Amino acid sequence: MKKVKINIRDIAKLANVSVATVSRVINGSPNVSEKTRKRVLKIIQEYDYHPSAFAQKLSKPRTQIVAFLIPYERGFILSDAFFPPLIKGITEVLDKKEYNIMLSMIESPYIPEKYISLYKRGIVDGYILANVKRNDPFLEILYEENIRFVSVGKVSTKLKKYPYVDTDNIKGAFDATTYFLEKGHRRIALIKGTHDYSFIQERYEGYILALKKYGIKPDPKLVVEESLTIDGGYRAMKKLLKITNPPSAVLACSDYMAIGAINAILENNWEIPEDVAIIGFDDLYIDGRIEPPLASVRQEIEEMGKEAAKLFLHILDSPTEFEPKILPATFIWRRSAG
Amino acid sequence: MKKVKINIRDIAKLANVSVATVSRVINGSPNVSEKTRKRVLKIIQEYDYHPSAFAQKLSKPRTQIVAFLIPYERGFILSDAFFPPLIKGITEVLDKKEYNIMLSMIESPYIPEKYISLYKRGIVDGYILANVKRNDPFLEILYEENIRFVSVGKVSTKLKKYPYVDTDNIKGAFDATTYFLEKGHRRIALIKGTHDYSFIQERYEGYILALKKYGIKPDPKLVVEESLTIDGGYRAMKKLLKITNPPSAVLACSDYMAIGAINAILENNWEIPEDVAIIGFDDLYIDGRIEPPLASVRQEIEEMGKEAAKLFLHILDSPTEFEPKILPATFIWRRSAG
DNA sequence: CTGAAAGCGCTTACAG
DNA sequence: CTGAAAGCGCTTACAG
Numbered sequence: 001m002k003k004v005k006i007n008i009r010d011i012a013k014l015a016n017v018s019v020a021t022v023s024r025v026i027n028g029s030p031n032v033s034e035k036t037r038k039r040v041l042k043i044i045q046e047y048d049y050h051p052s053a054f055a056q057k058l059s060k061p062r063t064q065i066v067a068f069l070i071p072y073e074r075g076f077i078l079s080d081a082f083f084p085p086l087i088k089g090i091t092e093v094l095d096k097k098e099y100n101i102m103l104s105m106i107e108s109p110y111i112p113e114k115y116i117s118l119y120k121r122g123i124v125d126g127y128i129l130a131n132v133k134r135n136d137p138f139l140e141i142l143y144e145e146n147i148r149f150v151s152v153g154k155v156s157t158k159l160k161k162y163p164y165v166d167t168d169n170i171k172g173a174f175d176a177t178t179y180f181l182e183k184g185h186r187r188i189a190l191i192k193g194t195h196d197y198s199f200i201q202e203r204y205e206g207y208i209l210a211l212k213k214y215g216i217k218p219d220p221k222l223v224v225e226e227s228l229t230i231d232g233g234y235r236a237m238k239k240l241l242k243i244t245n246p247p248s249a250v251l252a253c254s255d256y257m258a259i260g261a262i263n264a265i266l267e268n269n270w271e272i273p274e275d276v277a278i279i280g281f282d283d284l285y286i287d288g289r290i291e292p293p294l295a296s297v298r299q300e301i302e303e304m305g306k307e308a309a310k311l312f313l314h315i316l317d318s319p320t321e322f323e324p325k326i327l328p329a330t331f332i333w334r335r336s337a338g
Numbered sequence: 339m340k341k342v343k344i345n346i347r348d349i350a351k352l353a354n355v356s357v358a359t360v361s362r363v364i365n366g367s368p369n370v371s372e373k374t375r376k377r378v379l380k381i382i383q384e385y386d387y388h389p390s391a392f393a394q395k396l397s398k399p400r401t402q403i404v405a406f407l408i409p410y411e412r413g414f415i416l417s418d419a420f421f422p423p424l425i426k427g428i429t430e431v432l433d434k435k436e437y438n439i440m441l442s443m444i445e446s447p448y449i450p451e452k453y454i455s456l457y458k459r460g461i462v463d464g465y466i467l468a469n470v471k472r473n474d475p476f477l478e479i480l481y482e483e484n485i486r487f488v489s490v491g492k493v494s495t496k497l498k499k500y501p502y503v504d505t506d507n508i509k510g511a512f513d514a515t516t517y518f519l520e521k522g523h524r525r526i527a528l529i530k531g532t533h534d535y536s537f538i539q540e541r542y543e544g545y546i547l548a549l550k551k552y553g554i555k556p557d558p559k560l561v562v563e564e565s566l567t568i569d570g571g572y573r574a575m576k577k578l579l580k581i582t583n584p585p586s587a588v589l590a591c592s593d594y595m596a597i598g599a600i601n602a603i604l605e606n607n608w609e610i611p612e613d614v615a616i617i618g619f620d621d622l623y624i625d626g627r628i629e630p631p632l633a634s635v636r637q638e639i640e641e642m643g644k645e646a647a648k649l650f651l652h653i654l655d656s657p658t659e660f661e662p663k664i665l666p667a668t669f670i671w672r673r674s675a676g
Numbered sequence: 677c678t679g680a681a682a683g684c685g686c687t688t689a690c691a692g
Numbered sequence: 693c694t695g696a697a698a699g700c701g702c703t704t705a706c707a708g
Contacts (some may be wrong), residue, residue: 007685007686008685008686009685009686015643017694017695018694018695018696019685019686019695020687020688020693020694020695020696021694021695022695023686023687023688024687024688024693024694026686027687031693032693032694033693033694036693036694048458050458050459050460051459051685051686052396052459052460052685053395053459053461053686054392054401054458054460054461054684054685054686055460055684055685055686055687055700056397056685056686056687057392057686058390058392058393058396058684058685058686058687058701058702059686059687059688059698059699059700060686060687060700063392068441081419083421083422084422087443088443091441091443093443095442099440100440100442100456100461101440101442102439102440102441102442103401103406103425103429103430103439103440104429104433104438104439105426109677117388117432120386121388121389121390121391121392122388122390122391122392123392124439131697135689145686166451174693188702189429229625230623230624232625240383250680251560256623256624259624259627259628260627263627263629266629267550277688282401285568285594286568286594286597286624288600289568289572289597290596290597290628291601291604291629293372297543311682320637330707341691344703345700345701345702346701346703347701347702354678355678355679356678356679356705357679357680357703358678358679358681358700358703359677359678359679359701361704362677362678362703362704364702364703365703367677368677369680370677371677371678374677387702389702390700390701390702392700392702393684393700393701393703394701394702394703395702396683396684396685396686396700396701396702396703397683397701397702397703397704398702398703409688419707476698484678502685511682548703570691611705657703
């Protein structure tokens with residue numbers, strides 16, 4: 001049966017002390033005699049008393065809640081394997097600091113005001129953002145309003161300095177492309193998404209950089225833009241197979257795209273990696289288990305989550321002294337790469 | 339620059355009314371003259387005033403926050419495609435009702451008290467739970483404490499009646515098995531996880547029911563238990579290939595397991611579906627794009643999220659009058675099924 | 677339609 | 693070490 005809700009005053013009466021003393025016990029203040037503390041704690045336990053978080057918050061500056069915002073497009077692949085490990089990493093760090101996570105998946109186009117009110121109404125101490133598009137105005141609003149936030153992904157080119165964590169996408173794409181180059185490939189294609197997302201732009205840059213380093217002039221016909229899905233990869237590869245001088249190697253900007261590309265290649269009765277070698281990006285769980293095993297560039301997603309959470313906790317205390325965190329991207333060889 | 343935090347009293351003064359009137363305006367009370375309302379709203383806008391959610395909550399019964407709890411095992415495949423659509427569904431419904439979601443991924447073994455305090459401290463109105471193991475004591479605690487919750491998955495055999503949403507797992511497995519039987523298969527194997535999770539138990543039941551309907555005595559050698567991963571499926575299939583009279587058809591309790599099984603079969607130089615037909619479960623995004631395309635049993639995950647959220651909102655008002663919701667599981671034919 | 681006042685359940689100087 | 697009291701920022705009978 002439910003006992004009626006008990007409050008600090010009840011506990012005070014029962015323990016024969018003032019509410020101030022009970023409050024001190026709750027908050028672990030040293031200014032309480034051991035004897036009193038024991039007595040109060042006993043009553044608290046006995047009556048299963050839990051101080052109201054909201055009432056506590058009312059007299060404290062922080063809420064110990066961070067909003068985790070994930071904007072997404074209609075049709076977005078929500079089964080994307082990116083978020084669960086990210087959330088896990090964030091949770092792991094914040095849990096230890098008794099921080100809670102308020103989750104919002106918000107469909108674009110969205111109204112920033114709605115989500116900023118989470119802060120203005122005092123519900124959250126700030127934001128962790130993921131899947132944000134290049135130069136999404138939300139970041140600038142947060143910045144101007146002086147609201148704490150951490151971005152998963154370097155997404156703004158306008159803000160001078162802001163806290164973010166990211167994978168070294170340029171290096172990742174550079175390494176994968178370089179692998180192809182060292183294997184002797186000269187017709188290397190890039191299958192990519194639109195530049196709406198910064199990581200695509202960066203992977204593109206890494207690809208171009210590697211080509212240039214080998215003195216190869218990028219051929220625009222070898223760079224195909226499509227949606228970041230299996231089907232997008234399939235369509236992109238179909239196009240590449242039709243050009244006069246098709247590529248002997250393909251770097252895809254995501255594993256899903258790579259899987260689609262593989263289907264298109266096999267459908268064409270070409271061999272992988274003999275006729276076309278292929279490398280994906282992200283290193284999804286399934287990569288090593290498909291046929292042929294898909295080489296990829298690994299992101300440390302859970303680690304990114306952890307770093308994002310750490311950075312967030314850090315900027316709460318020192319809003320101006322922080323360093324963005326870039327995590328390594330590691331080329332993982334598997335048979336598809338040749 | 340940050341303006342100093344403004345409160346209801348400031349607004350009252352600026353608008354030349356009492357705080358009570360401002361409060362009425364905020365809460366859309368009809369007992370305010372149009373003229374006054376306009377004036378107050380103007381001031382509120384002008385000063386970008388946002389009432390403190392915590393202060394409001396202090397004088398209101400509900401917090402408009404629900405905790406979404408996901409217990410998990412170390413090593414659990416967090417890239418599991420199950421959660422993002424589930425979260426999306428939950429969010430979509432709750433957003434409209436201005437409900438927020440407090441997310442907790444909690445590693446087992448966990449201490450229920452820690453998460454129950456979210457409720458006892460007045461932070462959340464209740465819980466939505468996913469990935470809960472069969473007869474997890476957490477549910478019983480919530481039940482006894484009279485705390486509102488909805489379970490994604492029918493997980494308790496001890497509670498008489500409690501609110502849950504689930505997929506019709508028995509029917510799904512029954513249909514898939516029946517498909518095999520109608521195709522003439524008589525040696526049908528089941529690759530499954532442990533009965534820690536109720537959905538495994540149910541899929542097992544569906545499999546057995548179908549066999550019995552066709553008068554086939556289940557052969558224990560054809561039921562293999564492994565971890566719910568690609569590797570688990572691989573190991574399970576390896577075992578099945580070694581038995582004296584190997585199966586001509588395999589139902590796997592998850593698509594990941596099915597993918598592992600496919601690898602084991604191909605490695606053995608058997609043809610799919612000619613030598614062994616195979617059906618997975620869940621209908622992941624990739625299923626139609628692997629080779630051979632993987633038949634599966636579709637769960638309506640996003641829909642489950644929506645129903646879970648609706649059910650939660652419902653039980654807040656009528657804690658005793660509700661119906662658990664079972665969503666259909668649909669067999670999806672693809673080439674692997676033969 | 678409006679306001680003064682009590683109340684929600686805490687924390688925290690201040691005084692002793 | 694302890695308590696009385698003010699304060700956090702709202703809402704809501706109650707009275708007019």
